Amino acid sequence: MAEVRVENLVKTYGAARALDEVTLDFPDGGFFGLLGPSGSGKTTLLRAIAGFVLPETGRVLIADEPVENVPVEKRGIGMVFQNYALFPNMTVAENIAFGLDVRKVGAAEKKRRVTEALDLVQLGAFGARKPHQLSGGQRQRVAMARAIVTRPRVLLLDEPLSALDKALRVDMQIELKRIQREIGITTIFVTHDQEEALTLSDRIGILKDGRLIRHGPPREVYDDPRDSFTATFLGDARIFSGTREADGLRLADGTLVPGAQGATIAVRPENFQLSASEPNAPCRLRAHLVQKIFGGALGTCLLDWQGEVIKVVGRDADFRALPESGPVWVSWQPEHSVTISP
Numbered sequence: 015m016a017e018v019r020v021e022n023l024v025k026t027y028g029a030a031r032a033l034d035e036v037t038l039d040f041p042d043g044g045f046f047g048l049l050g051p052s053g054s055g056k057t058t059l060l061r062a063i064a065g066f067v068l069p070e071t072g073r074v075l076i077a078d079e080p081v082e083n084v085p086v087e088k089r090g091i092g093m094v095f096q097n098y099a100l101f102p103n104m105t106v107a108e109n110i111a112f113g114l115d116v117r118k119v120g121a122a123e124k125k126r127r128v129t130e131a132l133d134l135v136q137l138g139a140f141g142a143r144k145p146h147q148l149s150g151g152q153r154q155r156v157a158m159a160r161a162i163v164t165r166p167r168v169l170l171l172d173e174p175l176s177a178l179d180k181a182l183r184v185d186m187q188i189e190l191k192r193i194q195r196e197i198g199i200t201t202i203f204v205t206h207d208q209e210e211a212l213t214l215s216d217r218i219g220i221l222k223d224g225r226l227i228r229h230g231p232p233r234e235v236y237d238d239p240r241d242s243f244t245a246t247f248l249g250d251a252r253i254f255s256g257t258r259e260a261d262g263l264r265l266a267d268g269t270l271v272p273g274a275q276g277a278t279i280a281v282r283p284e285n286f287q288l289s290a291s292e293p294n295a296p297c298r299l300r301a302h303l304v305q306k307i308f309g310g311a312l313g314t315c316l317l318d319w320q321g322e323v324i325k326v327v328g329r330d331a332d333f334r335a336l337p338e339s340g341p342v343w344v345s346w347q348p349e350h351s352v353t354i355s356p
């Protein structure tokens with residue numbers, strides 16, 4: 015397998031900078047999730063690594079080798095895209111064998127590798143079927159088998175699960191991770207689903223307007239987002255701004271948030287507690303409960319505070335004692351005030 019590195023990549027389309035000096039390492043054998051809003055440059059970055067997009071400046075290295083003069087088919091890359099198209103009149107096995115035929119792999123070796131790929135995606139009994147005889151998830155697994163049968167060094171996945179419904183998607187996430195671990199292939203995965211990225215990735219990168227805003231292990235980025243874009247894009251957060259004082263942050267309504275280390279802080283919805291009576295917690299606000307939303311095990315409460323919305327996520331059982339609406343206390347522990355700006 016191979017490490018992928020991009021250095022100072024710039025790609026412009028007219029006035030738009032699809033990639034704006036992106037430098038990033040994708041570790042050997044790792045699962046890297048690329049996240050960002052629509053139009054932030056995720057697909058362009060993937061296409062630049064594959065060789066479909068030629069950057070104006072910067073370079074791509076695979077296993078320490080610059081690849082600007084290496085054509086797409088020689089870069090050792092397997093790809094699965096959102097609208098993976100299988101050849102409808104070929105069997106599953108023929109579809110998977112396609113890349114081996116192109117490479118003129120001998121019959122015995124081809125048979126062995128197709129069987130191996132089918133087993134890996136747990137479709138051993140489906141080789142003779144046609145794509146229309148498969149479910150969406152099974153077709154997706156064929157696309158995976160087809161991408162890895164040529165033994166690429168790097169796997170690029172562009173929203174490969176977005177066509178699947180929620181339940182199947184979750185099953186396929188587990189499946190994808192298993193396959194990736196089993197073959198240990200360097201994988202770069204584009205998704206707009208932040209939960210998916212957090213679940214699957216060893217490392218994530220967040221793009222915005224073609225720039226790499228942040229990268230690192232998912233938990234690290236989630237727990238310490240450092241900027242308000244990352245805090246609100248990756249998960250949800252209430253941003254509080256005010257004036258820094260010796261013992262905390264003074265909000266516009268006069269409330270002191272003790273222990274806060276910045277003029278702007280973020281608090282995650284799951285770190286708020288609600289109570290009808292005044293709590294002991296040092297960080298607390300008086301707000302107005304507007305709506306309780308039932309969501310199964312977890313529920314959401316929407317509060318109004320100074321004309322702004324505070325979202326609180328918690329166990330539905332904990333919200334049951336609260337009135338449907340009216341004044342409430344919202345509180346949190348000082349360690350859950352995350353500094354966004356000093």
Ligand SMILES: Nc1ncnc2c1ncn2[C@@H]1O[C@H](COP(=O)(O)OP(=O)(O)OP(=O)(O)O)[C@@H](O)[C@H]1O
Nearest residue numbers: 027030032050051052053054055056057058059206
């Ligand atoms: N072939 C192209 N011609 C002109 N502009 C392009 C082209 N490809 C991409 N762009 C522009 O480059 C920017 C980045 O696009 P890109 O497809 O990389 O974003 P993305 O993050 O993958 O978005 P999405 O999540 O919507 O797929 C966008 O502003 C897009 O309009």
